[in-house]
Amino acid sequence: MTTVALKTAPDATNYPFDVDRIRADFPILARPVHGKPLAFLDSGASAQKPQAVLDAIQRAYSETYANVHRGAYYLSQAATDGYEGARKRVADYINAASADEIIFTRNVTSAINLVASSYGAKFLQAGDEIILSQMEHHANIVPWQMLRDRIGIEIKVAPIDDRGNFLLDEYEKLLSPKTKLVAITQVSNVLGTIVPLDDVIRLAHAQGAHVLVDGAQGIVHSRVDVQALDADFYGFTGHKLYGPSGIGALYGKMELLKQMPPYEGGGDMIELVTFEKTTYREPPARFEAGTPPIVQAIGLHAAIDYVDAVGIENVAAHEATLLEYATDRLSEYSDITIIGQADNKAGIISFVMDGAHAHDIGTIVDAEGVAIRTGHHCAQPLMDRFDLAATARASFGMYNTRADVDALLAALDKVRDIFG
Amino acid sequence: MDDELRELYQEVILDHGKNPRNFRAPEDANYESLGHNPLCGDRIKVFAKVNADGLIEDAAFDGRGCAISVASASMMTDIVKGKTVDQVDRLFATFHDMCTLEDPEISDEFSDDIDKLKVLSGVRQFPMRVKCATLAWHTINAAVHGEEITSTE
Numbered sequence A: 001m002t003t004v005a006l007k008t009a010p011d012a013t014n015y016p017f018d019v020d021r022i023r024a025d026f027p028i029l030a031r032p033v034h035g036k037p038l039a040f041l042d043s044g045a046s047a048q049k050p051q052a053v054l055d056a057i058q059r060a061y062s063e064t065y066a067n068v069h070r071g072a073y074y075l076s077q078a079a080t081d082g083y084e085g086a087r088k089r090v091a092d093y094i095n096a097a098s099a100d101e102i103i104f105t106r107n108v109t110s111a112i113n114l115v116a117s118s119y120g121a122k123f124l125q126a127g128d129e130i131i132l133s134q135m136e137h138h139a140n141i142v143p144w145q146m147l148r149d150r151i152g153i154e155i156k157v158a159p160i161d162d163r164g165n166f167l168l169d170e171y172e173k174l175l176s177p178k179t180k181l182v183a184i185t186q187v188s189n190v191l192g193t194i195v196p197l198d199d200v201i202r203l204a205h206a207q208g209a210h211v212l213v214d215g216a217q218g219i220v221h222s223r224v225d226v227q228a229l230d231a232d233f234y235g236f237t238g239h240k241l242y243g244p245s246g247i248g249a250l251y252g253k254m255e256l257l258k259q260m261p262p263y264e265g266g267g268d269m270i271e272l273v274t275f276e277k278t279t280y281r282e283p284p285a286r287f288e289a290g291t292p293p294i295v296q297a298i299g300l301h302a303a304i305d306y307v308d309a310v311g312i313e314n315v316a317a318h319e320a321t322l323l324e325y326a327t328d329r330l331s332e333y334s335d336i337t338i339i340g341q342a343d344n345k346a347g348i349i350s351f352v353m354d355g356a357h358a359h360d361i362g363t364i365v366d367a368e369g370v371a372i373r374t375g376h377h378c379a380q381p382l383m384d385r386f387d388l389a390a391t392a393r394a395s396f397g398m399y400n401t402r403a404d405v406d407a408l409l410a411a412l413d414k415v416r417d418i419f420g
Numbered sequence B: 001m002d003d004e005l006r007e008l009y010q011e012v013i014l015d016h017g018k019n020p021r022n023f024r025a026p027e028d029a030n031y032e033s034l035g036h037n038p039l040c041g042d043r044i045k046v047f048a049k050v051n052a053d054g055l056i057e058d059a060a061f062d063g064r065g066c067a068i069s070v071a072s073a074s075m076m077t078d079i080v081k082g083k084t085v086d087q088v089d090r091l092f093a094t095f096h097d098m099c100t101l102e103d104p105e106i107s108d109e110f111s112d113d114i115d116k117l118k119v120l121s122g123v124r125q126f127p128m129r130v131k132c133a134t135l136a137w138h139t140i141n142a143a144v145h146g147e148e149i150t151s152t153e
């Protein structure tokens, strides 16, 4: 059992929850940066970790550590229980039908690469079409291009409008019997756009196409139910969900996973090996060659427990108020343009400022203790869509406050002082 | 931190950043290269017209980047004009040291140029920004040595 620092889940009706109590659970938030209080506004890149996660990692190494699935001895069994317990926890959290549908990976990038390689080998061939959106992170573009270059599939790109809304009718026009797979993000990491996944998946299935959802930004801002969504694959990354780095998960429908060949070869994924022939285990073991990220999985378990105790709906409601506040405040300035004003947004706000390049903004606000992401956010095709080289981006986590937004606004005044 | 920031964003840099010199794409350039900083997505193209004796007769750039990379490209294109490719190689090496080393050894070969370039050495305090200051230099280096695309990685 992992203990959660926040013992009682705040009541959803009792919102806004006590952010100060949550902040107290994240030790790093107390440290100053450049002598200033830290305003951490880059959870979209990676979230900070609550004490409960740090404790779970510490406990796993100091009390129950050994390799998994191997030894007949007590510690190996304890570590295996911890690792497999994490799989069960992930399955329950995203409502997979079975824990066997959860494959642990390094991050969402390796989850997508696994699908491109393994699903691609079984289900795709030259001339088949797949659809991506214009908002994809490089992690959901490059693996498909590599596959295209290998086997000759065609990649279609579903567009967005100038505000960043996903254009469902344009997407629908791209779908055809040739479409075999739609690989799409749940939430844009740059624009914050929430993609209408229910419609995207329904329309894809109507054409007989499968759907992979890149949930890296979605799972941190909303409740995920893979069965209700009817997603065929759903990948996410632990470090954005307040868990450790080095762990991600891929959900896949068992009927698909069973048909897919292994991704990497090695220990743990085999039944019988001779030099002539090897037989492979059933999913998920088939896709987890070698010693897995054991303690990272245990840390992810603790992170999910923590998020669940706070309540992801509460987190989303809190972030929505911050997004509204930040949008209002940034809109007060005529030299700032918000990039991404979709009707439906999660807690991410990108902007550019007249006369100051994002990279310079990043350096100057950092001196004020404000951590934001600047650059192309691993979404260069999206940057090209808006004819931008870079944006500044603030993204919210459960521990952010209006004071963090105020610190950003004050730091932007320093940018004006220098570049004004 | 404030002092270091002031040192990074000196008036000269802000001026070059806002009003870059040699910001054009000359038709008669015989060398060009695209410089790319993958960290921030900045892309600048550097053009050089080099004569048969290896003398740089003209240098220019276009593209977009942060204040530091644009200021550096602006100053560099001014400075390399009238120098040979060999001289520019040596000057780049010295400039690179100025941007990265605490106590660089500076030869007196190009003391006037070095004096001008000193305003950029404030990046030393900002390791993430060194590539911004050196992008244009990497790019002209690639151009005159025959590489079409370069990256600061």
Ligand SMILES: Cc1ncc(COP(=O)(O)O)c(C=O)c1O
Binding pocket: A044, A045, A107, A108, A109, A110, A137, A139, A140, A185, A187, A188, A189, A214, A216, A217, A237, A378
């Ligand atoms: C939408 C999206 N997809 C994929 C990724 C890649 O995540 P990771 O680097 O953890 O694989 C990110 C995060 O950077 C993201 O925001």
